[in-house]
Amino acid sequence: MxxxxxxxxxxxxxxxxxxxxxxxxxxxxxxxxxxxxxxxxxxxxxxxxxxxxxxxxxxxxxxxxxxxxxxxxAPRVVEAVRAQVADFTHTCFMITPYEGYVAVAEQLNRLTPGSYEKRSALFNSGAEAVENAIKIARTYTRRQAVVSFDHAYHGRTNLTMALTAKSMPYKHGFGPFAPEIYRAPLSYPFRDAEFGKEIATDGELAARRAIDVIDKQVGADNLAAVIIEPIQGEGGFIVPAEGFLPALLDWCKKNEVVFIADEVQTGFARTGRMFACEHEGIEPDLIVTAKGIADGLPLSAVTGRVEIMDAPHVSGLGGTYGGNPVACAAALATIETIESExxxxxxxxxxxxxxxxxxxxxxxxxxxxxxxxxxxxxxxxxxxxxxxxxxxxxxxxxxxxxxxxxxxxxxxxxxxxxxxxxxxxxxxxxxxxxxxxxxxxxxxxx
CATH class of the missing domain: 3.90.1150.10 (Aspartate Aminotransferase, domain 1)
Known part of the structure; x- marks a missing residue:
């Protein structure tokens, strides 16, 4: 306390x-x-x-x-960080690895939705994790196109600005942006009500609207991934109508498109489940986490199906600070606190x-x-x-x-x-x- x-x-x-x-x-x-x-x-x-x-x-x-x-x-986090700082602050996991990184990956593989075998990779920020999720999906599918949604927010780097919908203050004056990014309509019940009660309340109908745009403007054969926040953050805390996310996931499965859940803001107990996907039983191919993962220390992750996560070549993923040992200690203490309290x-x-x-x-x-x-x-x-x-x-x-x-x-x-x-x-x-x-x-x- x-x-x-x-x-x-x-x-x-x-x-x-x-x-x-x-x-x-x-x-x-x-x-x-x-x-x-x-x-x-x-x-x-x-x-x-x-x-x-x-x-x-x-x-x-x-x-x-x-x-x-x-x-x-938080007390557990403070103690874990103090202990780790006293041992070492950095060696770079890609040079001389350490147990904390592996332990965080194990916890993510255990906690994230999906009963299939998983692997994880650690990074520094939500935007960096999103970029790596796109890299992984493109490597696995050998396709280039990516679809995000109206009102989306995925970060401030060049690729994630392209995925983000809102111009001011996030994109204005910073282009040109990464190519092969397309946008589909979201289920936004409050605003969709202007077009009729049915589309505002029927998630499957709203998903068909989005899929129709994707089919016409992109084509499933060109599409590496669909990325979506299960509850949009910066876009307005928009909760899609029930059935929207499962219908999108079903379409992705049928067309061998990687479904990426961006749970940077919604993850780690924030929404009354450990992850927001759990509210509708969604099991994404890849899930991106950050923010609440380490109680304020910079850490992010991509977790997903083993065959997708293992698609990139050795040393194709990484970064000097990714999975920093102090941040990993904080993450393990954060997860312990969430579960025990x-x-x-x-x-x-x-x-x-x-x-x-x-x-x-x-x-x-x-x-x-x-x-x-x-x-x-x-x-x-x-x-x-x-x-x-x-x-x-x-x-x-x-x-x-x-x-x-x-x-x-x-x-x-x-x-x-x-x-x-x-x-x-x-x-x-x-x-x-x-x-x-x-x-x-x-x-x-x-």
Whole structure:
């Protein structure tokens, strides 16, 4: 349990004087291209609280974008990291390997969906893992084309920018992008309702729409892989209609196309299952993980069917820091914490608490167009009153109001009109309820 006091406390206005000093130092030292959401600088974090350099304690409903799922500075992780740092920090697994990398791969092979034999490879970031999943799929199929979906987010490298749908701020001005990337329509129930109830609720019908585009614009014979987030992250926490993912997977199997599940944001207990694919019994050919895998240390992975993962030639995969020993120690401690402290069940309890409250707010305020998500990955989509027209301006004001009142919230969505909540699973119900009280008060004031 964190020694940091678990209460919201505003010692100064947000930002305080020390944070203001650091904001000025950042402007003078850091590239303008690196933006920040909150105008505060962190000094400590744990449980459900982030404390800033001015002594303000903020309720954390962001988890560093779904990274510190088990809470910041989790005790097992701290001890594992300390022990590993004292032994060695790096040798490069490709030069003199070490047990931690192998142990993480074993755990991933055990935990990820699918009863088939698996192999894993470790990298540093979600984007790097996505790129390697594409490399592996292309090697295995001897095809080049890749399909991603509307509203997708897969990273900021050249290939993953091509896979990502949203231009600003992720792609604007950074092209040209990697070729042979195509886009298909997603199942987006709230927005699909504009085209009729059937397509909004029937996942198989929505999948047929997507498959029709893929068949016409790409052709299965040219397609190496389909990559999809089981619940979209940056795109707006979009949960596809039931049946959409299984229908896509079935089509991929019939056409020998590699089905890649990007679980960078949804993995490791975040959605009330260890992996979001499990909600519909999906067993992807490859699964990409990062973020919550090591409680804040940089680590990512690709895990999948042995025949696909073993397709690249020896030394075709790798990287200097991939599977760093300190990050591997953190990952093993994170997995132990998730399992021993029943974090999957905790995520499901957070979903119930949050959805109950947000649905009550929605019933009283027609600016809340939709409440959706799973586990501790919940969102509300904001619209202009009485319509489905996205209201990005209201969303921005609501986020700033929460920040000023000491609650960390994040925005997302193609239209910038989704407020997303990613609380650490270590947060107390009292703090969570208080954060939602602040949210409700700020929205009422607006």
């Amino acid at each position: 964190s020694t940091l006091e678990q209460s919201r406390h505003l010692a100064t206005a947000i930002p305080g004087p020390r944070s203001k000093e650091l904001i000025e130092r950042k402007a003078a030292a850091v590239s303008r291209g690196i933006g920040t959401t909150m105008p505060v600088y962190a000094s400590r974090a744990g449980g459900g609280i982030v404390e800033d350099v001015d002594g303000n304690r903020l309720i954390d409903l962001g988890s560093g974008i779904a990274v510190t799922t088990i809470g910041n500075a 029943h974090m999957v069940e905790r995520a499901a309890a957070i979903e119930k608490l949050m959805k109950d409250r947000l649905h009550r707010m929605q019933a009283e305020d027609d600016r809340i167009g939709d409440v959706r998500g799973r586990g501790a990955m919940i969102a509300m989509e904001l619209v202009k009153a009485g319509t489905t027209e996205p209201d990005g301006e209201l969303t921005k004001k609501l986020a700033v109001g929460c920040h000023t009142a000491g609650v960390i919230v994040l925005t997302c969505g193609t239209y910038g009109n989704v407020l997303r909540f990613l609380p650490p699973l270590s947060i107390s119900d009292d703090l969570l309820n208080e954060g939602l009280d602040v949210l409700a008060n700020v929205l009422a004031d607006l």
